[in-house]
Amino acid sequence: MIGVFGGSGFIGRNLVDRLNETQRSFQVFSRRNVAGLRAETKIIDFEKPESYREYLEGLETVILLVSASVPGTFANDIASEVEKNVLPYSRFLRAARSTGIRHIVYVSSGGAVYGQPIEPIITEQHPVNPISPYGCAKLMIEEMIRTMSTDGGWTYTILRASNPIGRYQSSEKGQGLVARALDAAISNTVLDIWGDGTSLRDYIDVRDLCEVIDRSITSEVMKKDVYNVGSGKVYSVNDIVEICSSVSGIQIKTRYIEQKSFLVKDVKLSIDKVMGDLDWRPKFDARSSIEAEFAHTFALIPGYRAGRASTI
Known part of the structure; x- marks a missing residue:
């Protein structure tokens, strides 16, 4: 049995769709129920092992998607990152020892851990040298999983993902540029861009990321290893905003503000290793991913018609 911790979030909801498609036997563990989620959900508090310890014995593989922050949440507060992310993971790993868990898949960050x-x-x-509390916490969790693997009796796959985009992403939770840009389009508000918009990023369709997660469950090659996962292509922030304008039919208004010190300027990930070991290739480009996100998040807004605000 597979346990998906954080299955009601952005990546988690897409992973549930994928696991249903591939007919995996799995269960979701989450802080809340989500309408329309096609999975049995156990309500837990990840910070409190007593809320989920009884379920661990029946699991063979766990996929860890839980995060209490995005890069800017605790921008200057490493203590909060440790309290809200690192310590809950340490408690989980301690509880996971001497259970039936044999493999852990952890989705880390493909930019923040490298610096x-x-x-x-x-x-x-590439050397890991995070410049943000967010990246530092991700790396600490990676190291805990690896260090405790011998005592815990599990293998692990650590996936350093680039910027996932696609359906179910929400701007309300600060889940990335695309969600914020599309929200600015629909709400006719100004999108703040940190820096001059020339920073380069790899944006991976969440469906491609979930395929890698799914396939890593049974891959013997990927056990006890670390992988970059991305699209293999980079786009500037300005490029992505222009694609969002095109997809929504609305010219997004932007305002450039001071670059944040915790952000890495350019990130170009090599994905040769995961492509070789999994015989895998990304299927979706940035535009098709943004179209999927737009369709799922905004197309059903009452009264919305693509292009209605294109002259704003």
Whole structure:
């Protein structure tokens, strides 16, 4: 049995769709129920092992998607990152020892853990030197999973994902540029862009990411290893905003503000390793991902018609 912790979030909801498609036997563990989620859900508090310890014995694989923050949540507050993310994971891993769990899949960050690149293309051998509390916490969790694997009796797959985009993403939770840009289009508000908009990022369709997660469950090659997962392409922030304008039919108004110190400027991930070990290729480009996100999030808004505000 597979346990998906954080299954009601953005990546989790897409992963549930994927696991249903591939007919996996799984169960979702979440802080809340989500309408329309096609999975049995156990309501737990990830910070409190007593709320889920009894379920761990029946699991063989766990997929860990839980996060209490996005990069800017605790921008200057490492203590809060440790309290809200690192410590709950340490409690989970302690509870997971001496259970039936044999494999852990953890979705980490493909940009924040590396820090400022010293090579034009970032492979998994690139030094890890996070410059933000968010990246530091992700790396600490990676190291806990690896360090405790011998004592815990599990193998692990750590996926350093680029910026996932696609259906179910929400601007209300600060889930990335695309969600905020589409929200600005629909609400006719100004989108704040940190810096000059030339920073380069890899944006992966969440469906592609979920395929890698799904396939890593049974891959013997991927056990006890770390992988970058991305689209293999980079776009500037300005490029993404223009695509969002095109998809929504609304010219998004922007305002450039001071670049945040915790953000890595350019991130170009090498995905050669995961493509080789999984015989996998990304299926979706940025535009098709943004179209999927727009369709699922905004197309059913009462009274909305694409292009109605294109002259604003």
